[in-house]
Amino acid sequence: MTAPLLSIRGLKVRFTAYGQVNEVLHGVDLDVPARGNVALVGESGSGKSVTMKAIMGLLRTPPAEITGGQILFRGQDLLTMRERERLKLRGTAMSMVFQDPMSSLNPVFTIRDQLATILKYADRRLGRDRSRAQRLARVHEVLAQVRMREPEQVAAAFPIMLSGGMRQRVLIAMALLSEPELLIADEPGTALDVTTQAQILKLLKDLVAERGLALLMITHNLGVVRETADRVYVMNKGTIVESATTGAIFAHPREEYTRDLMAAVPRLTGGHRYGTQGGRA
Amino acid sequence: MEFLSFLLRRVGWSLLVLVGLSMVIFFIARIVPGDPARMALGPTATAEQVEALNDKLGLNKPITVQYAYFVGGLAQGDLGRSLLTERAVNDDIRDTFPATFELVFATIFMAFVFGVPMGVVAANWKDRWPDTAVRLFAIFAAVTPSFFLAILLQVLAGYVLGVLPTTGRLSPDVVYTAGPTGLLIFDSIAQGRWDVLGDAVRHLILPATALAAATTGQIARITRASMIDTSRQDYIEAARAFGVPGWLRLFKYNLRPSFVPPLTILGLEFASLIGGAFVVELVFAWPGMAAYGIRTILQKDLNAVMGVVMVSGVFFVTVNLVIDILVGIVDPRVRIRGKRT
Ligand SMILES: Nc1ncnc2c1ncn2[C@@H]1O[C@H](COP(=O)(O)OP(=O)(O)OP(=O)(O)O)[C@@H](O)[C@H]1O
Numbered sequence A: 001m002t003a004p005l006l007s008i009r010g011l012k013v014r015f016t017a018y019g020q021v022n023e024v025l026h027g028v029d030l031d032v033p034a035r036g037n038v039a040l041v042g043e044s045g046s047g048k049s050v051t052m053k054a055i056m057g058l059l060r061t062p063p064a065e066i067t068g069g070q071i072l073f074r075g076q077d078l079l080t081m082r083e084r085e086r087l088k089l090r091g092t093a094m095s096m097v098f099q100d101p102m103s104s105l106n107p108v109f110t111i112r113d114q115l116a117t118i119l120k121y122a123d124r125r126l127g128r129d130r131s132r133a134q135r136l137a138r139v140h141e142v143l144a145q146v147r148m149r150e151p152e153q154v155a156a157a158f159p160i161m162l163s164g165g166m167r168q169r170v171l172i173a174m175a176l177l178s179e180p181e182l183l184i185a186d187e188p189g190t191a192l193d194v195t196t197q198a199q200i201l202k203l204l205k206d207l208v209a210e211r212g213l214a215l216l217m218i219t220h221n222l223g224v225v226r227e228t229a230d231r232v233y234v235m236n237k238g239t240i241v242e243s244a245t246t247g248a249i250f251a252h253p254r255e256e257y258t259r260d261l262m263a264a265v266p267r268l269t270g271g272h273r274y275g276t277q278g279g280r281a
Numbered sequence B: 001m002e003f004l005s006f007l008l009r010r011v012g013w014s015l016l017v018l019v020g021l022s023m024v025i026f027f028i029a030r031i032v033p034g035d036p037a038r039m040a041l042g043p044t045a046t047a048e049q050v051e052a053l054n055d056k057l058g059l060n061k062p063i064t065v066q067y068a069y070f071v072g073g074l075a076q077g078d079l080g081r082s083l084l085t086e087r088a089v090n091d092d093i094r095d096t097f098p099a100t101f102e103l104v105f106a107t108i109f110m111a112f113v114f115g116v117p118m119g120v121v122a123a124n125w126k127d128r129w130p131d132t133a134v135r136l137f138a139i140f141a142a143v144t145p146s147f148f149l150a151i152l153l154q155v156l157a158g159y160v161l162g163v164l165p166t167t168g169r170l171s172p173d174v175v176y177t178a179g180p181t182g183l184l185i186f187d188s189i190a191q192g193r194w195d196v197l198g199d200a201v202r203h204l205i206l207p208a209t210a211l212a213a214a215t216t217g218q219i220a221r222i223t224r225a226s227m228i229d230t231s232r233q234d235y236i237e238a239a240r241a242f243g244v245p246g247w248l249r250l251f252k253y254n255l256r257p258s259f260v261p262p263l264t265i266l267g268l269e270f271a272s273l274i275g276g277a278f279v280v281e282l283v284f285a286w287p288g289m290a291a292y293g294i295r296t297i298l299q300k301d302l303n304a305v306m307g308v309v310m311v312s313g314v315f316f317v318t319v320n321l322v323i324d325i326l327v328g329i330v331d332p333r334v335r336i337r338g339k340r341t
């Protein structure tokens, strides 16, 4: 078996606030294989978002501090690599889907402006040469990939002109801009209504399959997990308490905690179609 | 389109405000004790002469009729005659307003050019020494009366250091006849009179600084607060996660959405700015509407007082309308929804 694309070993993170030290990750182990579809579940405050931020290098230090462990991406440790090298990966080879479509897009710039700017600096970091016209073409291309029927029109719009579902798809497009290998999504679309959220999750699943991406999806929703993930990690109080293939974990949850989580969340139902474009809000 | 109708509504409101202003100032001017005709003619005039002038001015007529006359004149752009200068108020204002206009615009310019970057610096280094410095400045600027600052600057820069002129709009040795707009900076550029431009700018610096200080502090404070608020938004974090460089996040992603509050504040500050301009003009012997306005108030020169107030009112309302348009340009949410968010 080849080494996983992403491999976290013994990750420890603590926060210091007002002289109080609070360790929130006590040695997390987690693997995401290439093309794998992995879910990370756990109750609120268990440390899922902190894990994701640590992978993406978005923890603010201080107050956060990574006190131990490794985060290997393609076999290289992100935590010891030079900042320059790490910046070449962030937002490009590994990128994330932001959670809240209402607040994750800048309200005063067009979608095109925001996506093209991200692409421009990604190109610059990677030493890629692309003209402005080529960048815009790429922006339209990713918007089409997230099933926008009129990519040019969406690109020219300000966020306020788009529905929540469309904005969430723009956030997915943002993550796809530089053809990542690993996509990390922290509760995508939880701010949306159930039907739209289901569409978004289906879209993510399809995209990941189509493009051969690896996905690490953080979620509360075990219904989602059952229908999309191949492997599940269950997190509680800063450690992974159980991990197994999706089939196994739903058939025989070993931990009490996992069974509680399953009991707490109803199975997700609802049509899995992309449906309409969501219309203009 | 919604933005257009929003602007039209604002114009409607502005007109209403001006009508209200004209009424308030008219009736206040009539109620304040003192006999304008007596003051104009002096103590040696006979009762008959005073009566005759009152008749001529229509001051014996019922107050509502007087108001109708006034509004009628106003509608035709005629502000009547000044008892003090014995000229048309229109002419007096045409001679004095450009100086005030230039001063106020230099002030706004300075307040923005210094206030916004100060706010950006303070927000970016929140709770560190640059932030403390900006906040201290804002407090001192707010509590220092503009007349005091005006005198301080005059003494310091004018007399002690002797680097800048302390009175008037132009040096006496500059030969120049006023251009079409009466705005020295504008006219001198249009005519290619660079010597006049330089001299006019040098004269503007001290009075504009005295007037701008408080507003600069205010704008810095509001920009800071607004930027800090915006910096906590997810879209700033998203820009970071996707590798948008720090300076671009600060000046584009963070500053632009934060720009509406300082703009709006500027509109509101504008009224006190006009008031402050009057004081600063007196200190710097600036030939604006101030000296004229104050003399006419003391003389109960009713037409002139009303003229000055109405022109100030139109100025205020126009600037706020321009600010509304700018707000719409800066923030598409306003443009699209047709209201401030
Ligand atoms: N900036 C911070 N400063 C201090 N403590 C923090 C900070 N961010 C997170 N924590 C702590 O880390 C712990 C884990 O938080 P995290 O956001 O990872 O939870 P989560 O599993 O993502 O929960 P949720 O499902 O609600 O999103 C929490 O106890 C929280 O108090």
Ligand SMILES: [Mg+2]
Pocket: A048, A049, A050, A186
């Ligand atoms: Mg979370």
